[in-house]
């Protein structure tokens with residue numbers, strides 16, 4: 423308790439009040455720690471806490487479109503190669519497609535692709551790119567109720583899983599796998615936190631989720647769920663749904679590849 427109090431006291435007054443009000447824990451490797459000058463990051467705009475992630479991605483959409491094939495980083499090249507080989511000639515479901523950065527690459531290889539996101543702003547940008555063979559659907563990843571009765575041979579979600587609320591992990595994977603054929607191939611990719619990352623990152627006692635504050639050029643700040651999984655956590659999360667689960671864990675991102683288990687509870 424004394425250590426917690428000391429950590430709290432090291433924070434700026436406004437931050438102390440917020441931690442106490444919302445039951446926040448600051449942490450590094452699971453331990454309480456004073457944040458290093460995070461208040462500066464909070465300055466300049468109100469933090470949107472209700473539906474903040476949705477607002478964040480709607481507002482971020484104009485800055486998100488890019489041609490990933492021009493990105494020289496090795497992990498991007500690896501993801502492109504994996505996606506192309508996975509989706510070749512297949513019916514494909516992409517969840518949380520954002521501005522269609524990966525959809526653009528997959529569409530020429532796939533037989534068909536349905537790409538979903540819950541941000542209208544993201545989908546507006548994605549649709550404007552006129553990607554062939556692709557049907558964009560405005561849908562929540564936790565339900566995926568609007569894509570119809572089609573079942574897919576391949577499903578992928580890049581940089582979504584870290585944004586899912588812990589209490590709803592099962593809801594997401596149940597909905598996702600229900601839209602895929604038994605034995606369908608899945609690829610999930612998301613961030614590993616960098617040791618030198620100074621972005622404020624904290625958990626809340628009530629949800630047990632971790633959060634980050636993100637700023638956009640519009641001057642607003644947004645609080646979003648951001649879970650940095652360990653390989654062990656990924657394994658225990660995915661193993662109940664997966665055959666031939668393979669986890670690759672190399673900064674800056676982890677990959678999970680598996681086949682949807684045919685006898686899973688859906």
Ligand SMILES: C[S@@+](CC[C@H](N)C(=O)[O-])C[C@H]1O[C@@H](n2cnc3c(N)ncnc32)[C@H](O)[C@@H]1O
Nearest residue numbers: 479518519520523539540541544562563580581
């Ligand atoms: C980090 S972006 C990744 C976008 C894209 N996959 C990419 O890699 O470029 C996260 C995306 O997840 C979407 N998203 C977050 N929560 C969602 C939910 N519950 N249902 C559908 N989409 C969601 C956001 O709108 C955003 O487009």
